[in-house]
Amino acid sequence: MNENKLKAKDFITIGIFTALVFIVEYACGMLGFIHPYFIASYVILIPIVGSIPMMLFYTKVEKFGMITIMSVLIAIIMFVTGMGWLGAPLIIISGLIADLIAKKGGYKSFKMTALSHGVFCLWICANYFPVIVTADNYRKNLIDGGFSADYCDALFSVINAKTIAILLILCIVFGVVGAFVGKAVVRKHFEKAGIV
Amino acid sequence: MRKLELDPRTKLFMIFAMSMIVMVPAFSTLQMAIRIIVTVIPILLMMLEGKYAAAIRFAVLYAAALILQHYYLSVESRGVFSALITGYCSIVVQFMPAMITAWYAIRTTKIGDFMSAMQKMHIPDGVSISLAVVMRFFPTIKEEYENINDAMRMRGIAMGGGKVTKMIEYRLIPVMFSCVNIGDELSAAAVTRGLGAPIKRTSARELKLRAVDYATMAVFAVSTVLFMAAKNIG
Structure with a gap:
């Protein structure tokens, strides 16, 4: 049997952590309905909170493909929950690159893992894609959908074609910062308990 | 009917x-x-x-x-x-x-039906197994989360002493602990029943x-x- 081939156990690990990451994303996403600035702050919130399950996931990743499959699953879940497919390529590509970076560090080097987590966090920006690409439609949709004009103006002032570059960079930066936070939490709780 | x-x-x-x-x-x-x-x-x-x-x-x-x-x-x-x-x-x-x-x-x-449907559509095993686990896991996470919430309320630390970071930490960490353990049990059970065996999967019920x-x-x-x-x- 090839040692580098993914086994059933790995697939189950992927499934569990995808569910956990998605729960974090969902919980943070609920905040977005309070004020649009929260939507922009996903790039900070999700990498940092989501890093806790992700860092535990990275300790379990030893083979190429696990992070890629996770990104495919996230793309599928996003599609099913009505976020659309516009972001899917971004999600899968960032997952693949993150996987390649982590592989370069042999899935052990923390420097590579932090960088890889930064790249992986780019998937969060996929949430913004419908807002930017279909800006006019989306605005009308929101207003028809009952959002107030205040909400829309604020939303489009923070998320548009100009700010997306900043948001993408923030994603990577906070992804790397999150990696340190997550690492500290994992060390504090899980290594002591002997789970890692 | x-x-x-x-x-x-x-x-x-x-x-x-x-x-x-x-x-x-x-x-x-x-x-x-x-x-x-x-x-x-x-x-x-x-x-x-x-x-x-x-x-x-x-x-x-x-x-x-x-x-x-x-x-x-x-x-x-x-x-x-x-x-x-x-x-x-x-x-x-x-x-x-x-x-x-x-x-x-x-x-x-049923999970079995889901798997054989995915197989019929030629979806790679990796994606379909992981997806099945995700589907199965949302209710589990909810259940574990509710148990943890109850335990915290009994001890009177449901608000984590008013600190947001504590509120997240006290909830997320125990949920992750139980999920990792459940995952280990799940994979042991699934492998015993032949998941990931190098032969083609068959089903009792034909779709x-x-x-x-x-x-x-x-x-x-x-x-x-x-x-x-x-x-x-x-």
Whole structure:
């Protein structure tokens, strides 16, 4: 049997952590309905909170493909929950690159893992894609959908074609910062308990 | 009465069509009508499978949000309270149809059927196994989370001493602990039963697309096309 081939156990690990990451994303996403600035702050919130399950996931990743499959699953879940497919390529590509970076560090080097987590966090920006690409439609949709004009103006002032570059960079930066936070939490709780 | 069971592939197609429909904004009355019709179908199907409580709950919630949004809210609504209501209604109206369909598909599909349907569609094993685990895990996480919440309330630390970071830490960490353990047990159980064995998987129950399946798929396909076309006609 090839040692580098993914086994059933790995697939189950992927499934569990995808569910956990998605729960974090969902919980943070609920905040977005309070004020649009929260939507922009996903790039900070999700990498940092989501890093806790992700860092535990990275300790379990030893083979190429696990992070890629996770990104495919996230793309599928996003599609099913009505976020659309516009972001899917971004999600899968960032997952693949993150996987390649982590592989370069042999899935052990923390420097590579932090960088890889930064790249992986780019998937969060996929949430913004419908807002930017279909800006006019989306605005009308929101207003028809009952959002107030205040909400829309604020939303489009923070998320548009100009700010997306900043948001993408923030994603990577906070992804790397999150990696340190997550690492500290994992060390504090899980290594002591002997789970890692 | 014999229960009406749809093929998992039909359910997947329903989810797919539904995601297309909820994603595009609905402007005209025709589009709204289509959206409501396709939302009613999974609710009816749930009833046919005997899930009355859930079906009624979804129906009431959806209807309430729809009525509230349609009659009482407009572009001029301001203030914190109306913003909250608006937010709530928009979540429900926007995502409820997809949620109902997904809930219906997940709750009425046996994992074995799901796996053999995925196999028939030639989806790689890795994706289908992981996806099955994700589907199975959402209820588990919810259950574990509720247990942890109860335990915290009993000790009087439900608010984590008022610190946001503590509130997250005290909840997320125990949930992750139990999930990792459950995952280990799950994979041990699954491997014992032959998951990941190097031979082709067979099923006790042969999946077949019946007339009902084709009819449902046709309804959803036509609705999707109509919905898209209505936008261009205006």
